[in-house]
Amino acid sequence: MARYILQKAGQMLITLLLIVFIVFIMFELIPGNPARIMLGMNASQEQITALELELGINEPLPLKIKNYFAGLIQGDLGRSIRFDKPVGELIGAAAPTTFSLAIYAFILIIVLSVPLALLAARKQGSFFDNSIRFVTETTLAIPPFFMAIILMLIFRTTQLGLSSGQGNLASPGFLRQFLMPALAIALSRVAMAMEFLRDAIIEQKRMFYTRAAVGKGATKSRILFFHIFRNSLVPFVTVLGLILAEVFGGSIIIEQVFLLPGLGRLLVTAVEARDFPLTQGIIILIAIVVIVVNFLVDLINQFIDPRIRLSDVKSEKSNLWTQLSYKLKFRKDIKR
Numbered sequence: 368m369a370r371y372i373l374q375k376a377g378q379m380l381i382t383l384l385l386i387v388f389i390v391f392i393m394f395e396l397i398p399g400n401p402a403r404i405m406l407g408m409n410a411s412q413e414q415i416t417a418l419e420l421e422l423g424i425n426e427p428l429p430l431k432i433k434n435y436f437a438g439l440i441q442g443d444l445g446r447s448i449r450f451d452k453p454v455g456e457l458i459g460a461a462a463p464t465t466f467s468l469a470i471y472a473f474i475l476i477i478v479l480s481v482p483l484a485l486l487a488a489r490k491q492g493s494f495f496d497n498s499i500r501f502v503t504e505t506t507l508a509i510p511p512f513f514m515a516i517i518l519m520l521i522f523r524t525t526q527l528g529l530s531s532g533q534g535n536l537a538s539p540g541f542l543r544q545f546l547m548p549a550l551a552i553a554l555s556r557v558a559m560a561m562e563f564l565r566d567a568i569i570e571q572k573r574m575f576y577t578r579a580a581v582g583k584g585a586t587k588s589r590i591l592f593f594h595i596f597r598n599s600l601v602p603f604v605t606v607l608g609l610i611l612a613e614v615f616g617g618s619i620i621i622e623q624v625f626l627l628p629g630l631g632r633l634l635v636t637a638v639e640a641r642d643f644p645l646t647q648g649i650i651i652l653i654a655i656v657v658i659v660v661n662f663l664v665d666l667i668n669q670f671i672d673p674r675i676r677l678s679d680v681k682s683e684k685s686n687l688w689t690q691l692s693y694k695l696k697f698r699k700d701i702k703r
Contacts, residue, residue, distance in 0.1 A: 422644075461629050465618050465622065468548055468621070476560055483503070484564035512623075568595055568599045572595055604664055615660075
């Protein structure tokens with residue numbers, strides 16, 4: 368296991384370095400003088416020259432790359448032009464709100480999707496199954512920002528779940544304040560999580576070991592929870608990994624609707640102010656989150672299903688995209 372973790376950590380580091388390099392080059396390829404773009408057309412030549420010296424704009428590209436990566440190793444993401452503060456400090460102040468909202472929404476997705484999938488799979492083809500799937504797939508078609516507006520209208524009279532526009536997991540009243548933003552993010556993703564888990568459970572119910580367990584006298588509940596459900600977790604966890612990365616991105620958008628002081632507002636401010644260092648820092652953080660989530664998904668899948676060989680990193684079940692393709696193909700064969 369230690370060897371596998373080190374191997375995956377090495378791949379994760381290489382991927383991150385490649386993403387950072389691509390992001391840096393993309394900003395370098397922006398036409399025009401970056402200093403003039405950031406300061407605007409009304410800036411004086413002295414201001415532009417000072418910013419060029421501060422950012423090292425006129426330095427050779429290899430030296431720029433070297434200095435940027437050297438700064439990253441030391442935890443220096445540069446200095447914000449808009450706020451005149453270190454980028455790391457600004458991101459550190461805004462990130463707790465975004466992460467708290469994403470975690471809250473992710474927990475709601477699991478809490479809602481797991482019992483619904485279990486019930487729908489047990490009553491496959493019934494009125495309950497069809498009704499649940501119709502409702503969840505309807506919410507899937509509603510964009511999160513529009514769902515946020517609907518929830519605001521629904522709870523307008525009672526003020527239930529209205530966000531105060533600040534706070535994180537450690538804040539008093541967090542569950543109530545962030546209820547609506549978290550629901551707006553979660554409801555549109557519950558359908559995806561529930562469908563994959565439901566289909567995986569139905570597929571596992573057809574396996575030979577299920578009939579063997581029935582023949583040995585195991586109860587339906589024991590077969591469902593200790594055999595079928597556990598074997599269904601590999602595709603479910605894989606999908607949850609994708610959903611978690613998507614939830615993080617959705618949190619950035621929803622923050623704008625509810626005026627939450629998180630990374631979303633900070634990113635919009637950075638883009639509007641043409642603050643390249645701050646924009647780069649936020650993009651790199653998002654990349655880190657996605658890479659770490661994929662890494663954790665692989666580790667959890669290894670723990671859940673010992674049949675997945677640790678040495679085969681690119682095997683069908685440990686590879687995220689192969690696993691999704693595998694599940695999508697089998698969904699066509701499942702009776703609705």
